[in-house]
Amino acid sequence: MTVDAGFMTPGDKSWVREWLFTIDHKRIGMLYLWCIMAFFAVGVFLGLLMRLELFWPGKDLIGPQEYNAVFTLHGVIMVFLVVIPSIPAAFGNIFLPLQLGAEDVAFPRLNTFSFWLYVIGGGTALVSLFTGGGAPDTGWTFYVPFSSVTTTNVSMAVAGVFILGFSSILTGLNFIVTIHRLRAPGLSWARLPLFAWSLYATAWIQVLATPILSITVVLIIIERLLGMGIFDPARGGDPILYQHLFWIYSHPAVYIMILPAMGVISDIIPVFCRKSIFGYKTIVGSSLAIAFAGSLVWAHHMFVSGMSDTAVMVFSFLTFVVAVPSAVKVFNWLSTMYKGSIRPEPPLIFALGFIFLFAMGGITGLVLGSAGTDMHVHDTYFVVGHFHYVIFGGTGFGMFAAIHYWFPKMYGRMYDRRQAIISALLLVVGLNGLYFPMYLLGLAGMPRRYYDYLPQYTQLHQFSTYGSWITLIGLGLMCYNLIRSRYRGEPAGRNPWAAATLEWTLPSPPPTHNFDQEPVVTHGPYEFGEVQDDA
Amino acid sequence: MHEHRDYQGAKMGMWLFLFTEILLFGGLFVLYAVTLGRFPIEFHEASKLLDVTMGTTNTVVLITSSLFAALAVTALQKGNRRLAEVFIGLTVALACCFLVIKYFEWSHKFHMGIYPGSADIADWAPGKQAFFALYYTMTGLHGVHVLIGMALFGWVWWLIRAGKCTSDHYVALENGGLYWHLVDLVWIFLFPLYYLIT
Numbered sequence: 001m002t003v004d005a006g007f008m009t010p011g012d013k014s015w016v017r018e019w020l021f022t023i024d025h026k027r028i029g030m031l032y033l034w035c036i037m038a039f040f041a042v043g044v045f046l047g048l049l050m051r052l053e054l055f056w057p058g059k060d061l062i063g064p065q066e067y068n069a070v071f072t073l074h075g076v077i078m079v080f081l082v083v084i085p086s087i088p089a090a091f092g093n094i095f096l097p098l099q100l101g102a103e104d105v106a107f108p109r110l111n112t113f114s115f116w117l118y119v120i121g122g123g124t125a126l127v128s129l130f131t132g133g134g135a136p137d138t139g140w141t142f143y144v145p146f147s148s149v150t151t152t153n154v155s156m157a158v159a160g161v162f163i164l165g166f167s168s169i170l171t172g173l174n175f176i177v178t179i180h181r182l183r184a185p186g187l188s189w190a191r192l193p194l195f196a197w198s199l200y201a202t203a204w205i206q207v208l209a210t211p212i213l214s215i216t217v218v219l220i221i222i223e224r225l226l227g228m229g230i231f232d233p234a235r236g237g238d239p240i241l242y243q244h245l246f247w248i249y250s251h252p253a254v255y256i257m258i259l260p261a262m263g264v265i266s267d268i269i270p271v272f273c274r275k276s277i278f279g280y281k282t283i284v285g286s287s288l289a290i291a292f293a294g295s296l297v298w299a300h301h302m303f304v305s306g307m308s309d310t311a312v313m314v315f316s317f318l319t320f321v322v323a324v325p326s327a328v329k330v331f332n333w334l335s336t337m338y339k340g341s342i343r344p345e346p347p348l349i350f351a352l353g354f355i356f357l358f359a360m361g362g363i364t365g366l367v368l369g370s371a372g373t374d375m376h377v378h379d380t381y382f383v384v385g386h387f388h389y390v391i392f393g394g395t396g397f398g399m400f401a402a403i404h405y406w407f408p409k410m411y412g413r414m415y416d417r418r419q420a421i422i423s424a425l426l427l428v429v430g431l432n433g434l435y436f437p438m439y440l441l442g443l444a445g446m447p448r449r450y451y452d453y454l455p456q457y458t459q460l461h462q463f464s465t466y467g468s469w470i471t472l473i474g475l476g477l478m479c480y481n482l483i484r485s486r487y488r489g490e491p492a493g494r495n496p497w498a499a500a501t502l503e504w505t506l507p508s509p510p511p512t513h514n515f516d517q518e519p520v521v522t523h524g525p526y527e528f529g530e531v532q533d534d535a
Numbered sequence: 536m537h538e539h540r541d542y543q544g545a546k547m548g549m550w551l552f553l554f555t556e557i558l559l560f561g562g563l564f565v566l567y568a569v570t571l572g573r574f575p576i577e578f579h580e581a582s583k584l585l586d587v588t589m590g591t592t593n594t595v596v597l598i599t600s601s602l603f604a605a606l607a608v609t610a611l612q613k614g615n616r617r618l619a620e621v622f623i624g625l626t627v628a629l630a631c632c633f634l635v636i637k638y639f640e641w642s643h644k645f646h647m648g649i650y651p652g653s654a655d656i657a658d659w660a661p662g663k664q665a666f667f668a669l670y671y672t673m674t675g676l677h678g679v680h681v682l683i684g685m686a687l688f689g690w691v692w693w694l695i696r697a698g699k700c701t702s703d704h705y706v707a708l709e710n711g712g713l714y715w716h717l718v719d720l721v722w723i724f725l726f727p728l729y730y731l732i733t
Contacts, residue, residue, distance in 0.1 A: 106544045173551045181544040211555040215562035219672070227652035228668045230566065235651075236577075236665025241569060245562050 029094030075140025101184025121163030172206025198263025261398020273340025357393025382442025433467025574662025
């Protein structure tokens, strides 16, 4: 047996060929991870800029046009470049084949191609800021008619979105085929780790919903370039149809964002409670149910757009239905913890932060899902607070939990656990400070996307901005801890958490070719009886 | 590292991709359905301006090319590489023919001033304008798919030449054929919806 020091170590080829043109799923995952973190930093910076501008009423830092561009960029970068690919493209690529006992994903070259599409799409979106008529100012939803008439560089930005969508589709396609075809002997569907199951549900949404976004952005481009008038009522078009098409993708997209995070949490909680997951089958079923029902609720974004009352009631009802499987998961996690032997390690702390923040966002989702209350808070800061709780508190925390859970596996080193826990707590406090005032602002009537506001909102805006500083400190501490530990951390063994899924049977970091022999799976992913602790 | 070959996996991947293509066009078919429901009479009138002969010819051309694509797969499966190459060539030639006919059709319409945003149709009823907006968008997008299909067959032809697509490893050609059938299928829906809606 040859000694392989892990997939991270340099080989004999040039760095560019080793990394940028690699077909190794682990390296592609790492590339995604680094790119996503870089874009995340840009998105955070833009978010902070908005919070600073809103510290006092009136103009402080940037003017209205710049503000419009900043919230558009913040949205586009965070949604399309960070949150959607965050867990599936980064951790899915690294760990899905390992959890399946496979050598690689089903189509390794297609995987490289997906990564390159991501880079090209991200590049196109960024170039759109500095060329043409200036940075897009439409908001990340690109609503017509404004997006078809504004002179800013919308066409290029949506072209970037199209390319990113293609990348997302191909990743999802690759994962579905991988899960169907490349499971190790003995790894039946009922033994699949819940992270893999969540990626499976996510991949179906990616494959089935993203094409609708693709066609929608193509329509914006041809509308702008050729003046088609497909969404222009004067020429027989209909702008409401744009909203339908857009949300048919973009609502399921929030489940692309949240399902993998739920998968990460479902993998972490049993490990740190030393208990098999409570209700494995209901968690699997709820993932699939979310993927299915989540595709039927798009028009709850459009209660005030002038749809028929019947449509409003139907979509309101369906929106309540999709809350059920999410709640099922939360109850499963809590039941798993009940009478468990809990070890408060950093991944668990992040997972608990996830549950709390996700619940905060999920419950307010019901306020928005019922048409009556939605009329009151529609397009106010209440909505901003809601989706940031779900997306930053949910997907973001899922991402951080994943980083802290798999860090020793990826780098073969352990971070400072105390600092990690402190950063998690700082983030929970910071996010609540940042987003809770937004609920109150929204209830008080502060509209979203305004760069100026009436004086009575000042205090809550300032409170929110203080929260953003605490969040920044938390993020800073977390990054410092992780980056320092990548070079100086204590060496970690194969299985520091004594977890039972297949990736922990490999050395840390895993060798280039994954498993020397194809593993044969003899027990479920959360049966810890035979697992040896190897820190 | 052994080369990973998974016939069923490759076919599955292609089918999933075809789902995404169906959904891509699906968005446009939804727009068509809604607009037709709103302007049935205008659609009927606008449809009369299209040339049914050219549309029918193109339908026949495309279905025939799909037949040749299927024959190419069978020929390669039976080990007749030469014949497979001939059938691929015929498929691409007919695809070309389709685009040429399309070109004449479109340029004739343009010449008459029928295109979205033209001064001549600005006074038309909104429904008629919407018909042509959708017509150019959908047939245009379909045309792009024809081009992609031609490129795909060119690539498969090269694979066969290079000995990478053979009688016992023909999935690239088979997937190319599947893609071509989808392009054909989309046209089979576009044809009656635009040309025959009377």
